Amino acid sequence: MLTTILAHRGHLTFKQFSQMIGELVKKKDEYDIDIVIYKKLITLLIEILENVMKYSDNFIEFTRKHPEFQPEFILSRNGASYLIESVNPVKESDISIVRQKIDKVNSLDLTALKALYRETIRNGSFTDKGGAGLGFIEMAKTTNGPLFYQFDRISEQFYNFKLYLRLQ
Amino acid sequence: MESLLIHPTISTPFINFDLNSGIFEMSGVSRPEDVLDFYRPVMEWLEKLESNVLAKTTAGQELKKIQLEYKMDYFNTGSSKFILKITKVLSSIHQAGKDLSVTWHYEAGDEQMREDGEYLAEAADIEFNFQEDDE
Numbered sequence: 001m002l003t004t005i006l007a008h009r010g011h012l013t014f015k016q017f018s019q020m021i022g023e024l025v026k027k028k029d030e031y032d033i034d035i036v037i038y039k040k041l042i043t044l045l046i047e048i049l050e051n052v053m054k055y056s057d058n059f060i061e062f063t064r065k066h067p068e069f070q071p072e073f074i075l076s077r078n079g080a081s082y083l084i085e086s087v088n089p090v091k092e093s094d095i096s097i098v099r100q101k102i103d104k105v106n107s108l109d110l111t112a113l114k115a116l117y118r119e120t121i122r123n124g125s126f127t128d129k130g131g132a133g134l135g136f137i138e139m140a141k142t143t144n145g146p147l148f149y150q151f152d153r154i155s156e157q158f159y160n161f162k163l164y165l166r167l168q
Numbered sequence: 169m170e171s172l173l174i175h176p177t178i179s180t181p182f183i184n185f186d187l188n189s190g191i192f193e194m195s196g197v198s199r200p201e202d203v204l205d206f207y208r209p210v211m212e213w214l215e216k217l218e219s220n221v222l223a224k225t226t227a228g229q230e231l232k233k234i235q236l237e238y239k240m241d242y243f244n245t246g247s248s249k250f251i252l253k254i255t256k257v258l259s260s261i262h263q264a265g266k267d268l269s270v271t272w273h274y275e276a277g278d279e280q281m282r283e284d285g286e287y288l289a290e291a292a293d294i295e296f297n298f299q300e301d302d303e
Contacts, residue, residue: 018178018179021199022178035277035278036279036280039242039278039281040280046199114287118291121248122291134249
């Protein structure tokens with residue numbers, strides 16, 4: 001049975017982001033989430049929501065005009081599996097870099113992923129948004145599986161970026 | 169030169185780099201709203217310490233050893249780069265003649281946190297002691 005543990009729809013502020021982390025802390029006991037899984041969920045939640053927040057300047061005007069395309073986030077559980085789904089608009093011009101980053105981590109096995117993580121933490125630089133270039137690597141390393149994604153066109157300039165992560 | 173004390177918040181860590189005892193502790197959560205902004209004064213303080221040690225000022229000479237204690241609950245990937253930078257500056261101070269020990273604490277069963285410590289130790293090229301703590 002699919003159970004929703006956390007859900008959010010709409011523009012995400014840092015305060016709301018912190019509240020969601022706080023919610024997950026409370027849900028840990030309510031849903032009897034194993035400590036190892038819980039730590040991984042925290043990691044995934046932080047990396048996904050930070051991405052949505054950091055790049056919200058790119059789509060906030062668009063979502064104001066088109067409120068039907070708000071960012072969405074859902075964490076659910078089905079038996080022993082946890083599913084994280086996130087949706088947010090991205091500019092068409094940003095698609096290729098996102099696709100390139102995800103396809104790269106999806107092409108690597110866990111050993112190669114860890115090597116890429118070590119290389120990036122040692123030599124990578126920060127983006128102007130304060131990103132460390134480690135987010136997708138961390139997600140793939142944490143889930144030990146592919147990052148599923150798709151882009152759906154929603155306007156001339158924007159696509160909805162849908163990201164699905166499964167944690168066993 | 170004063171010790172560095174930063175009180176924790178819901179998204180930032182407790183930092184207490186105590187020059188009198190030589191115990192440098194960083195603990196809790198690190199996912200600052202602006203990671204560059206949060207760690208800027210920490211890095212500036214460490215660079216000042218390094219300068220004092222290299223120049224053998226009174227402050228530099230009074231510091232006999234550094235016992236670095238990481239006790240993190242969780243941190244974002246941006247913070248991991250700063251944990252590495254902090255470790256590297258202290259490693260450089262160690263190469264200038266100060267004793268340095270680094271202990272990476274992690275909650276019992278939290279293998280991911282232990283693994284994160286292993287990555288950072290390798291990236292900093294320094295040996296960490298790993299300490300599994302009960303909840």
